[in-house]
Amino acid sequence: MGKGELTRQRIIEEAAPIFNQRGFAGCSMQDVLDATGLEKGGVYRHFESKEELAAEAFRYAWARVAKARREGQDAIPGAVEKLKYSVRRFAETPGVFPGGCPLMNTAIDADDGNPLLRSLVCVAMKEWKARLVSIVEDGIAEGEIRGEVRARRIANTIIATLEGALMISRLEGNRSAVEDARESLEVMLAGIAAAG
Template sequence: MSKGDLTRQRIIEEAAPIFNQRGFAGCSMQDVLDATGLEKGGVYRHFASKEELAAEAFQYAWTRVAKARREGQDAISGTVEKLQYSVKRFAETPGIFPGGCPLMNTAIDADDGNPVLRDLVCAAMKEWKARLASIVEDGLVSGEIRGGVQPRRIANTIIATLEGALMISRLEGDRTAVSDARDSLMTMLDGIAAG
């Protein structure tokens, strides 16, 4: 990587937590300058706009979070067990970004006001849902998951339950809702197993 590429990456890495905590509107370029120690020209040399930086920061944050949530999943052979692992990993692994889940935060922040960020969040959600649905599809093919189970429905239920529980837990200041969601999803996943 060139020196310019390294500087650009450092700006993204240092801006990502700020955007995640404060949102697009709540994060000023001065916040980014303060975090990076760069002058305005130093940031704008690498990014044409605040929106471009926010988009890169979201992609960086989401890539790191998604990777952390998947870590170890490939070593699990059973499809139901793989889904259960995904739920446990979400529920039991501490967040790696201040402010919570970048997907949820950016989705709420960009819903009506920023089509670029909204499109990036939609793409990230689509990828997460597809990954979970693919595991269910594999289980249907292998006979590990009973017939009639709808992969899309399972993926939507897992994501909605976990993200909703995370929001409740953040509001209440404890992990009870996330633990409850984990337990309920484990019961649901036990119920889709063939057998």
């Protein structure tokens, strides 16, 4: 990686927490300049606009969070156990990124005013949902999960429950809602298993 690419990556890494904590509107380019120690031209040499930098910052933040949440999942045998592991990883892995979940933060921030960020969040959500759907469908195909279970419904329930619980936990300043969500989802997941 050349010097220019290293600088570009450093800008993304230092801007990502600011965008994640303050949102697109709340993060000024001066905040980015202060964090990086660069002059305006040094940042704009690598990014055409604040929107482009925010998009790259989201991609970076989400990639880090998604990787942390998936770590070790492939080694878990069985679909139900993989799903339970995913839920536990979400609930038990400390926040890997300042400001909380970049998916939720950016979705809320970009919902009404930033089509580029909104589209990136939609792609990230579809990828997460597709991963969960694939695990459920594999479980159905292997006879481990009951055939009448709807994979999309399970994926939506897991994501909505975890992200909603995360929001409540952040507002309340404790992990109770996330722990409650984990326990409830584990009960639900045990209930989709095919009778042995």
